[in-house]
Amino acid sequence: MTSESSLPAQITVKRTFWRTAFLMLLSIGLLLYYRQILQFYTPLAIADTITHIKQEHLLNTALILDIVYFIVVVISLHLFWVMLITISCIPWIKSNYSDNTKTLIWLTIFTTHLTLSLALNSILYPTSLLAFLRDTLLDSWAAVILLAIPSGLLLLHALWQLIGRFTTSVLFTILTAGILTGLNSYPGYQEKQQSPNIIIIGIDGLRPDHLAHRGMTPQLAPGLNSFLSNSIIFDKTYTPMARTYVAWMSLLKGQYPVTHEARFNLTDPDIVDKKFPLLQQLKNKNYRTLYAMDERRFNHIDEEYGFDRVIGPKLGAADAIITHSADLPLVNLLVNTSLSEYLMPFLNLNRAYGKAYNPENFNQRVISSMATDRPNFVAVHFCMLHWPYTSREFIADLPVPWQGNYNHYMYQAMLPKMDAQFSAFMDQLKRSGQLDNALVYVFSDHGEGFNLPRDQLTTSSTEPTELQVNAWGHGTNILNQPQSEVLLAFNRFQDGEPAIAPAIVDGLYSLIDIAPTLFSQLGLSNPAHAFDGEALHPETVPNMSNGDRLVFTESSIPVKAINTSFIDEKKVVSETASKYEINSLGRPQLKTELYPELLEKKQRAVYSDNWQLAILPDQQQPVLVNTQSLQLHQLSDYKGDAPWQVMLRALCEHYQDDPGFDEHGYCKQVETMAHSRY
Structure with a gap:
């Protein structure tokens, strides 16, 4: 005779919930793994590039709270989804079917929900990395309807049994009214105003x-x-x-x-x-x-x-991390609802x-x-x-x-x-x-x-120039x-x-x-x-x-690694990471103590009519550019009638209080330079 302890565990609501939660976790893990294969860089590496977040910045309390809040919301949303799937299974759990049949029904309901979310994600957000059902039979509203109707009816049937038809009808009516209100919320018409x-x-x-x-x-x-x-x-x-x-x-x-x-x-x-x-x-x-x-x-x-x-x-360093971690079907399906303002403020x-x-x-x-x-x-x-x-x-x-320039295209x-x-x-x-x-x-x-070739500056000198006469960004x-x-x-x-x-x-x-x-x-x-x-x-x-x-x-701030068609995130980070910090609100900001050093590296220019006069920190003398012909002149070689003296005086006066400005002393030589030409 078989002892009671050796009998297989019966399928219960509680057991179904945890089985669903485990299968949901496994599914999300596989989706994240698939996404990571396509994404190549980790979210933290991307955030590091964009907003200069380093691992030591992750100790910032506000940043931690922002990230934890997002994680808790994502987990809670998926647990709520698990609960809906479990509720849909309750009538079958309480039926007289065998445990194998109940398991097959549960797997069918779970698979239908998951497939429905992936199909909707592929239709609504085709550039999502998880929109892999696009261009398949499931990439259509007909397929979505065929998946949604049985899923919805099963959930309604289960709710009717649990809380009664009247309560279910009230909840369904409230939910429908809320969705329709959100879809049809038009602003009011402004009254006639005297002030514009x-x-x-x-x-x-x-x-x-x-x-x-x-x-x-x-x-x-x-x-x-x-x-x-x-x-x-x-x-x-x-x-x-x-x-x-x-x-x-x-x-x-x-x-x-x-x-x-x-x-x-x-x-x-x-x-x-x-x-x-x-x-x-x-x-x-x-x-x-x-x-x-x-x-x-x-x-x-x-x-x-x-x-x-x-x-x-929402403002904050968490923006870069969350926006590169959030690509999940359930998150995408909720991000454009009114709930996202509160649940996902960095994505809203x-x-x-x-x-x-x-x-x-x-x-x-x-x-x-x-x-x-x-x-x-x-x-x-x-x-x-x-x-x-x-x-x-x-x-x-x-x-x-198409002219071979990906970013421009x-x-x-x-x-x-x-x-x-x-x-x-x-x-x-x-x-x-x-x-x-x-x-x-x-x-x-x-x-x-x-x-672009049309943006290229030409030089009036026959000597080769070290000036960067074209750029990205x-x-x-x-x-x-x-x-x-x-x-x-x-x-x-x-x-x-x-x-x-x-x-x-x-x-x-x-x-x-x-x-x-x-x-x-x-x-x-x-x-x-x-x-x-x-x-x-x-x-x-x-x-x-x-x-x-x-x-x-x-x-x-000059960043050499950005001056390229495809940004190398490691080079960008090595150039910029030490210049930023995360403040008490969790927002990235430039280190104030580096201001004088960074100001020294600025390029500065003044325009007059069709002329630009620029002082560059890595050049021995000012340069003059004709903005119509895009011809560049070293100021010491220029013999034309551009008002460069007026421009140089104005440029020197405008930036005279900047640390490190005009380290070669051209502002002090304006008059001498002017007389030496004639």
């Missing part, structure tokens, strides 16, 4: 020469090109520095970096003056102020800078998580956050054009040829996606009444270098003109339509001109600090003239 809305739209990395007014095929960005064709374009505009945070700080303050002292991305916020006089005066006029950005790892602007609300992913509205980023959600969040009963000041930044040029969908065929492939986001945003503004009375500025924070080389030249356009809207005559304005302009222009347009009181920028008076375009204008620009 102010809308500043930044487009990350947009090169003006990739737009129709500069000769590029209009099909790459039809919506933006249409907007520009009805706007005033300030044709030759430069960024004070080709980095996002510094560019926005300069724009909002109307000052050069040497004045507001935010000289680098990830500058320690404690040494930056966070008060924007523009925001302070607009708040006094009852404006609601919003700042929205869909990729914030290099930009610390938040509510402390004076905005009523900041929209975008984050363009850096390109495989799942939905620009429509970002647009909707911005529009729905705008006031309908008072005027708005909205500063929004779209990062679709930013490296590494990934998106939720695969790229479409382009009306431009992918950049052009992102232009239509950026354009779709911009066009949808403008359409939503119009439909919500936010363009019935509005001032709209569109700009790019910096351009981008792709080492942005903020790396001020001689690479596309890095610093940016878009700047203005339009006034009345009743949803453009209300000014379009024009392309010659001259020389800077992003620091936007703040003083707004002060002039709105009749605001002059701030206590002086503007470095100039009011543009776009309503009087025919009378504009600034032929003697000088505009300054400077480089960021």
Whole structure:
């Protein structure tokens, strides 16, 4: 006779739960292993490259809490999924079927759930590394429906038995109503306002020469090109520095970096003056102020800078780790729901998580956050054009040829996606009444270098030069003109339509001109600090003239390893890791004590008309560039009529307080150099 202790364990609800949990863990482990084979670099190595996180930084309490919170959320979500699968099995567990049959039913239900999640992930997020069911029979909504209906019915049947039909029906109704409400949440229509809305739209990395007014095929960005064709374009505009945070700080303050002292991305916020006089005066006029950005790892602007609300992913060093660890079907399926704002704040509205980023959600969040009963000041930044040029969908065929430059081709492939986001945003503004009375500025924070032949500088000397006359990236080389030249356009809207005559304005302009222009347009009181920028008076375009204008620009931290088509993360880390730290909020920042050393390495330049004069820390003398012909001259060899003396004096005065500037003493020799030519 067989003893009771030797009988096989019966299948129970508890046992089914733990079997499901184990099988779920095994499945996730296999998915992660498969993903790692494709990803090559570990998430920490990628984070190390992007935000300079080293292993010693992982001891930071705030960073640890951010990562632990994400891990706990992911585990909890999968355990909840395990619970749903277990509940679906309960009617069968309590049936009179044999244990083998119950096990087969359980495995079928589990496999159906897992396959359903993988199929949905492949359909909704085809660029996910785990979208391996794409281009199979399961890559269709018909297959999803065939998998979802039995899974849903089994769960409903089990719930009816556990809690009753009435309670189940109530829960199902509440869930359905919540989903439909989220899908159909439209912003209200703005009441007529006497004061205009102010809308500043930044487009990350947009090169003006990739737009129709500069000769590029209009099909790459039809919506933006249409907007520009009805706007005033300030044709030759430069960024004070080709980095996002510094560019926005300069724009909002109307000052050069040497004045507001935010000289680098990830500058320690404690040494930056966070008060924007523009925001302070607009708040006094009852404006609601919003700042929205869909990729914030290099930009610390938040509510402390004076905005009523900041929209975008959570700031922190954990961003780079989480965005490169999160690619799991269940995470992807929830990241674009309203729950992700609380459960996955680093992934919510984050363009850096390109495989799942939905620009429509970002647009909707911005529009729905705008006031309908008072005027708005909205500063929004779209990062679709930013490296590494990934998106939720695969790229479409382009009306431009492949020329062997991968980064440039992918950049052009992102232009239509950026354009779709911009066009949808403008359409939503119009439909919500936010363009019935509005001032709209569109700009790019910096351009981008792709080492293109057309960007190559030529030298007037027959002697070989050691100067780097072309470059990759942005903020790396001020001689690479596309890095610093940016878009700047203005339009006034009345009743949803453009209300000014379009024009392309010659001259020389800077992003620091936007703040003083707004002060002039709105009749605001002059701030206590002086503007470095100039009011543009776009309503009087025919009378504009600034032929003697000088505009300054400077480089960021020089990183030789970034000046390549494909970044070697080990070289980048070896160059940059020691310059950063993680602060008490878990955010990466530049070490303040290294500021003087890094300032010494900056490149600096001044523009006048079609000329650029630059002082480079590794060169014995200044260089002069004709920005039309792209010809470079060593200043000591130049014999033409460029106003280099005026430019050199201005450059020396502008940067005279920077440590290590002009170590070769050219600023002291301006007059001597001028007399020696004639």
